[in-house]
Amino acid sequence: MDAWRISFARHAPDGRRAFSGEGARLYGGRWNSKGVAVAYASATLSLAALELLTHAEQRFLAGAPLAACRATWPDDLEVEAAPPSVYVRGWRRSPAPPALAAFGDRWIAERRTAILLVRSAVIPSEQNVLLNPAHPDAARIAYGAPEPFSFDPRLVR
Template sequence: MAKARMNAEARRLVGLLQGRRVARLAVSEPEGLEEAIRKGLPYAAFEALMRALGLRAQDLARLGNLQLVRVWRICRRRRAADPLGGRGGLHVPGRWHARGTLIVYTSATLSLAALELLVHADRDLVPADLVQIEIDLPDDLDMERVEAKSLPANWKRYPAPSALGRIGRGWIERGKTAVLRVPSAVIPEESNYLLNPAHDGIKRIKVIGRRRFVLDPRLTS
């Protein structure tokens, strides 16, 4: 029954797309939709389809049995071997944590990860050994979310107000989820995803790619 329902939803999605090109593929049949998903159908497209059809994210994910949430991290080469270890938080405090915390900061897009790097680094001293890490979060992995409207008016300030650190500490101490989605102080309309390496759910989070990351020199000149 569930498979039949998914096939029906796939046909409805195909009808909505009406042969338009998605992820460089013309989608005119359910198999084409699944291939488009595998080729990287943007999450924004998923959201538009969900709104149009009244589907849940989980329903669309099952069409291709794929993960919907892809996040990015940029780090030094020495951290790239264990990008989900969170050991950097043991030595350096952050907006959502205190020094001594195992935590991993990731961003919803690679470009946001680059901006987060730039605002926290001296532009004359940006490391030359940066690595971009591509990470998939399972669509059915529970996560908590912090909305910008629930935060103090000065939440984007630097240094960050202590209230944000308390939110991060509370999330870590509760230990209910491996992921906390928070608004970015750089671009509040976009999100960062905090990962808790001490949570069992971290085992289901997969690193799917690593490659050298080079900033355009105009950004550091």
């Protein structure tokens, strides 16, 4: 299976660094608390683009050098999917309910799997992918070289 992440090129000099989880560690996110490293990605490149459009300020995207990075792992790598009970009332709102970060923090601390599949708050029928860079199986994840990425100018005005 693959996962995609679009980063500012300066944060992705190589594929592995794009998935370091450092940004999420510094700022926290829907599925992790500040101080907890996890890499956010999407099951498709198009969802990764939509997630970036949703979260980044448009003025930073216009003309900014971006890179699309792919992570790939073998079919026999154990993957966890967040159970339906995790998606509490209002789970899509921003800021997210603390229960989501608590679940993600536990998943990371317990080192249950290297990969956690979660529903996208932007398109709930699609999946985002969390990668735990500290999990022993993270060594089995391959990272492709960053590819230049740009948005159609009609999307970023």
